[in-house]
Amino acid sequence: MSAGLNLLLVASAALFAVGVFGAVARRSAVVMLLGTQFMFMAGALAFVAFARFGLGAQHGSAGAAMALFAGAVAVAELAVGLAMAAVIYREHRSFALDADRG
Amino acid sequence: MPLIGALPQPITSAPLVFFVYLVLILLIGSALASVLLRNTLYAVGAFAASMVLLALLYLAIAPFLLVALQLLVFTTVSAVLLIGLLRGTTRLRTSSLGRLSPGWIIGGAVSSVMFALLALVLGATSWPVQVCCSIPEDFGQVLANSYIVGLAVLAVILGSAALGSGLMLAAPTLPSPRGGGSTTSRSPGGGGSTTSRSPGGGGERNVRR
Numbered sequence: 073m074s075a076g077l078n079l080l081l082v083a084s085a086a087l088f089a090v091g092v093f094g095a096v097a098r099r100s101a102v103v104m105l106l107g108t109q110f111m112f113m114a115g116a117l118a119f120v121a122f123a124r125f126g127l128g129a130q131h132g133s134a135g136a137a138m139a140l141f142a143g144a145v146a147v148a149e150l151a152v153g154l155a156m157a158a159v160i161y162r163e164h165r166s167f168a169l170d171a172d173r174g
Numbered sequence: 175m176p177l178i179g180a181l182p183q184p185i186t187s188a189p190l191v192f193f194v195y196l197v198l199i200l201l202i203g204s205a206l207a208s209v210l211l212r213n214t215l216y217a218v219g220a221f222a223a224s225m226v227l228l229a230l231l232y233l234a235i236a237p238f239l240l241v242a243l244q245l246l247v248f249t250t251v252s253a254v255l256l257i258g259l260l261r262g263t264t265r266l267r268t269s270s271l272g273r274l275s276p277g278w279i280i281g282g283a284v285s286s287v288m289f290a291l292l293a294l295v296l297g298a299t300s301w302p303v304q305v306c307c308s309i310p311e312d313f314g315q316v317l318a319n320s321y322i323v324g325l326a327v328l329a330v331i332l333g334s335a336a337l338g339s340g341l342m343l344a345a346p347t348l349p350s351p352r353g354g355g356s357t358t359s360r361s362p363g364g365g366g367s368t369t370s371r372s373p374g375g376g377g378e379r380n381v382r383r
Contacts, residue, residue: 073191074185075190075194076183076184076185079194079198087201087205091209094208102214102218102256103208103209103214106217106218107209109252116228117231120235121235123236125182125235133237133317134320136236137320137324139232139236144332145331147247147251147332148332150252150255150256151336152335152339154255155338155339155343158342167214167263
């Protein structure tokens with residue numbers, strides 16, 4: 073039994089699928105933001121996995137650097153998204169993003 | 175000399191493999207819980223747990239600087255932003271317990287004991303950092319030398335995100351075209367409608383007679 077590139081890529085794909093589900097199927101702005109965060113996390117995990125176990129492992133720091141950049145961009149996106157969610161809540165008293173709301 | 179060397183071997187050490195599998199299962203589970211839970215506070219808690227679990231996974235396969243950044247910076251900033259949003263909008267309020275109440279003291283003592291135990295185990299066994307192999311140690315130098323432009327761009331992105339979110343939060347709320355923040359009443363004769371802003375400013379209410 074071992075843990076290698078395949079396992080981490082499958083986990084990354086599963087995490088990305090969870091993020092897509094949260095971003096598409098839920099109406100809450102906060103949960104949609106969390107879904108996008110999970111997609112960022114999945115991408116960062118794939119970068120790190122390739123850097124550790126893939127063909128580019130001779131330059132393993134590159135994958136970790138990409139993961140670091142992805143995490144920082146995700147935090148920036150979360151800050152802007154939460155500010156938008158706060159504005160939506162001020163106006164509608166709800167986090168729900170629904171086009172049919174009166 | 176081949177251009178591409180041999181692929182790195184997968185992790186075969188039994189404790190580390192068990193650790194990776196356990197963390198991955200918990201990571202997927204907490205991510206699912208985060209998007210499925212109805213309670214926003216619980217969803218945020220599950221999200222923070224996912225961030226911590228990802229940092230634990232990085233501990234086995236990534237440079238330690240990335241682990242520290244993921245654990246201390248990204249997780250903390252994300253959790254603070256989300257909790258701040260919840261405190262500013264919904265009913266999440268500060269605890270009614272006093273700072274020196276027994277609940278806080280017991281919780282602090284248990285947390286301190288757990289952290290001390292974790293530090294003792296890590297210090298005594300160097301697990302699992304030393305178990306893993308071929309982890310580049312010069313990650314900080316690579317970042318400072320090869321990715322200096324990326325770091326600069328990242329600083330600009332983070333600064334503009336902080337500025338934009340601050341401006342968005344500081345801006346006054348405009349009334350929506352559908353009547354957000356205002357009360358619209360239609361006259362009985364079906365003529366014109368009058369719009370008046372409610373004192374609270376936040377409620378959305380359309381009244382038709």
